[in-house]
Amino acid sequence: MCSIIRLEQLNQAYGKEMVLKNVQLQINKGEIYGLLGPSGSGKTTLVKTLIGALTPRNGLVQVDGVQMPNLKKLNDIGYMAQADALYDELTANENLTFFAKLYQMQGSYRNKRITEVLEQVDLLQDKDKRVENFSGGMKRRLSLGIALLHEPKILILDEPTVGIDPVLRNRIWDSFYKLKKSGVTVVITTHVMDEAEKCDRLGLLRNGSILASGTPNSLKEQAGVETIEEAFLQLGSDQS
Amino acid sequence: MKIAAIITRIIQQFLRDKRTLALLFLAPLLILVLTWVVLDQEAGNYSVATIDVPGQLVEQIESDSIEIIDTDTPYEDLADGEVQAVLVMEGQQLEITIDNSQPNIEKALFMHLQRTLSISENSAIQLDVEQYYKAEVETTFDYVGPVLIGYFAFFFVFLVGGISFLREKSQGTMERLFATPIRSWEIISGYLAGFGVFAIIQSIVVIIFSVYVLTVPMQGSILLVIFITLMLALTALTLGMLLSTFAKNEFQMMQFIPIVIVPQAFFSGLFSLDSAPAWVEGIGRVMPIKYGASALTDVMIKGNGLGEVSLDLLILLGFSSLFFILNLVTLIAYRK
Numbered sequence: 001m002c003s004i005i006r007l008e009q010l011n012q013a014y015g016k017e018m019v020l021k022n023v024q025l026q027i028n029k030g031e032i033y034g035l036l037g038p039s040g041s042g043k044t045t046l047v048k049t050l051i052g053a054l055t056p057r058n059g060l061v062q063v064d065g066v067q068m069p070n071l072k073k074l075n076d077i078g079y080m081a082q083a084d085a086l087y088d089e090l091t092a093n094e095n096l097t098f099f100a101k102l103y104q105m106q107g108s109y110r111n112k113r114i115t116e117v118l119e120q121v122d123l124l125q126d127k128d129k130r131v132e133n134f135s136g137g138m139k140r141r142l143s144l145g146i147a148l149l150h151e152p153k154i155l156i157l158d159e160p161t162v163g164i165d166p167v168l169r170n171r172i173w174d175s176f177y178k179l180k181k182s183g184v185t186v187v188i189t190t191h192v193m194d195e196a197e198k199c200d201r202l203g204l205l206r207n208g209s210i211l212a213s214g215t216p217n218s219l220k221e222q223a224g225v226e227t228i229e230e231a232f233l234q235l236g237s238d239q240s
Numbered sequence: 241m242k243i244a245a246i247i248t249r250i251i252q253q254f255l256r257d258k259r260t261l262a263l264l265f266l267a268p269l270l271i272l273v274l275t276w277v278v279l280d281q282e283a284g285n286y287s288v289a290t291i292d293v294p295g296q297l298v299e300q301i302e303s304d305s306i307e308i309i310d311t312d313t314p315y316e317d318l319a320d321g322e323v324q325a326v327l328v329m330e331g332q333q334l335e336i337t338i339d340n341s342q343p344n345i346e347k348a349l350f351m352h353l354q355r356t357l358s359i360s361e362n363s364a365i366q367l368d369v370e371q372y373y374k375a376e377v378e379t380t381f382d383y384v385g386p387v388l389i390g391y392f393a394f395f396f397v398f399l400v401g402g403i404s405f406l407r408e409k410s411q412g413t414m415e416r417l418f419a420t421p422i423r424s425w426e427i428i429s430g431y432l433a434g435f436g437v438f439a440i441i442q443s444i445v446v447i448i449f450s451v452y453v454l455t456v457p458m459q460g461s462i463l464l465v466i467f468i469t470l471m472l473a474l475t476a477l478t479l480g481m482l483l484s485t486f487a488k489n490e491f492q493m494m495q496f497i498p499i500v501i502v503p504q505a506f507f508s509g510l511f512s513l514d515s516a517p518a519w520v521e522g523i524g525r526v527m528p529i530k531y532g533a534s535a536l537t538d539v540m541i542k543g544n545g546l547g548e549v550s551l552d553l554l555i556l557l558g559f560s561s562l563f564f565i566l567n568l569v570t571l572i573a574y575r576k
Binding site: 048053055071077079081083084085087089094101104 | 244256412416576
């Protein structure tokens with residue numbers, strides 16, 4: 001397996017406050033990698049550093065062999081932020097069109113992809129509704145749709161299924177598996193344990209450090225427990 | 241292409257936001273009408289140059305509110321605004337040429353001279369008033385109209401542009417933009433162009449309304465006036481965007497109004513700074529409104545052309561460019 005994302009000795013800070021400490025991480029091409037950790041553990045900071053929205057204080061951040069931040073590499077990355085960054089006055093269709101143009105998608109390909117994505121996140125019926133009239137779940141789905149729009153090789157999703165009902169959550173996970181099959185690497189952050197079980201590999205993040213990284217089963221074995229939740233608590237207490 | 245995407249998006253957003261559209265287009269008209277209704281007259285201090293006027297008469301004219309200036313080039317000084325009137329004695333005829341581009345000078349000076357001459361022994365002298373500029377400037381509103389046009393263009397574009405740019409950050413879409421391969425200068429240019437469209441429309445609406453409904457004088461080219469207003473609006477837009485960086489929310493953005501917008505009124509030409517100390521004038525020099533308002537007055541009342549106002553326009557361009565660069569620097573820093 002070749003790693004598509006490599007973090008080495010990554011330190012990140014806001015002012016004097018260290019948020020990420022000596023993070024080592026390799027994410028393989030075509031896997032679904034979950035970053036699991038409580039709020040405040042540094043998940044979002046890690047993800048923002050991955051897409052180059054934050055320049056690392058020091059250390060190595062490589063995506064597909066390119067040192068981040070790199071503007072061109074962003075063409076290969078689909079990103080979904082924790083907050084729904086949508087234009088409320090615009091319709092779903094107009095939001096998608098706007099972002100499609102930023103990725104320089106042209107004419108018929110653009111229209112084809114917009115329709116595909118709307119179908120994928122189940123918003124085709126609501127495409128001409130303004131986002132201000134959307135429910136929380138619909139906004140979440142539209143944000144996901146925008147991340148998928150330009151068929152990125154790497155998807156980086158910050159808490160993608162928060163506020164989404166279980167039925168739709170399953171459907172979204174199905175689409176993650178489908179993307180994985182087509183060779184897309186998916187990185188998601190979550191603090192939901194059962195969701196973490198669905199990832200190929202997991203990184204346990206606490207206080208800005210990766211406690212452990214591996215498949216859900218190997219993490220459970222390593223800690224000698226039955227669930228990811230217990231593993232998380234066990235491995236966390238080992239550290240401190 | 242990416243810039244065009246931002247322009248399209250801003251136009252779409254605005255057309256949906258009827259309240260903000262009204263603020264941009266109707267609020268300036270409303271305030272102009274109110275000013276037009278209530279504006280009153282006030283007296284001031286004037287400088288007057290004389291040619292061939294007997295010393296005895298000069299002494300009579302000179303008073304608390306009229307200062308006689310000794311000059312070799314009276315008409316040039318009149319054009320520069322150094323003096324507000326030139327008195328010429330021709331035989332028994334006292335001729336006065338008045339700078340009617342400034343508020344209230346004409347009426348007040350005329351009254352003053354009439355009073356002085358009637359109580360003096362020189363009742364044989366007739367006073368003959370001639371206006372230096374072509375415009376028929378009759379009410380105070382006619383004088384301040386051009387300044388107000390510039391001021392409101394500045395104010396509303398500053399507010400709407402600044403808050404929109406701020407919202408892009410507070411609602412998280414700016415960060416989302418940073419995750420796309422768009423360059424920082426493309427974001428700022430897109431914003432400028434998108435809002436520029438509305439600034440042009442606003443300028444046209446306000447100017448047409450002022451000239452045709454409120455009958456503000458329009459001696460020069462209306463196209464030039466629209467262009468000056470647009471340049472002023474661009475300065476307001478870049479400044480608004482820049483200051484939005486230092487505001488956390490809409491409320492903090494509003495706090496810039498008393499700090500940035502209101503002080504500009506004092507240097508816009510609405511109030512005479514002739515007797516203010518030099519340092520006050522120095523402050524005025526960093527106020528974009530000063531240049532915009534002076535250019536508008538020059539064209540609308542004095543009937544000057546592009547040549548006369550080109551320096552003002554260049555200075556406004558300088559302000560916009562400076563703010564644009566500062567915007568770029570702060571956005572790039574924010575992106576990291």
